[in-house]
Amino acid sequence: MADDIEIDAQGEHGYLVTQPSELEDVRTWFKVTPEVMDQLGADDEEDVVLRTVQFLRRHQDVADFPEAVDLEDVIASYDEYLTVMTAD
Numbered sequence: 001m002a003d004d005i006e007i008d009a010q011g012e013h014g015y016l017v018t019q020p021s022e023l024e025d026v027r028t029w030f031k032v033t034p035e036v037m038d039q040l041g042a043d044d045e046e047d048v049v050l051r052t053v054q055f056l057r058r059h060q061d062v063a064d065f066p067e068a069v070d071l072e073d074v075i076a077s078y079d080e081y082l083t084v085m086t087a088d
Helices: 034-040 045-057 071-077 081-085
Strands: 006-009 014-019 026-031 068-070
Touching (some): 014 045, 026 045, 034 045, 045 071, 045 081, 068 071
8 A cells, every 4th residue: 555655855854755646646744843752652754654644544535635734634634644654
């Protein structure tokens, strides 16, 4: 699943994620803040973005991904997100 996810760093704490869908590629901007990284106990932003995309795919189709994702919003929207992301 991860091999079809393209992640490109876009400046400080920003990432453009491209994923194929049935009709066309879906591009989503991800914002990762130092505060979120602290909450997750993580230091690799790109890995956090990848794992977040994989998490979100379990909850929605790629075609339904929004244009922008702020990880603060993901934390607020999914009760299990922090647990899943810190389980490793």
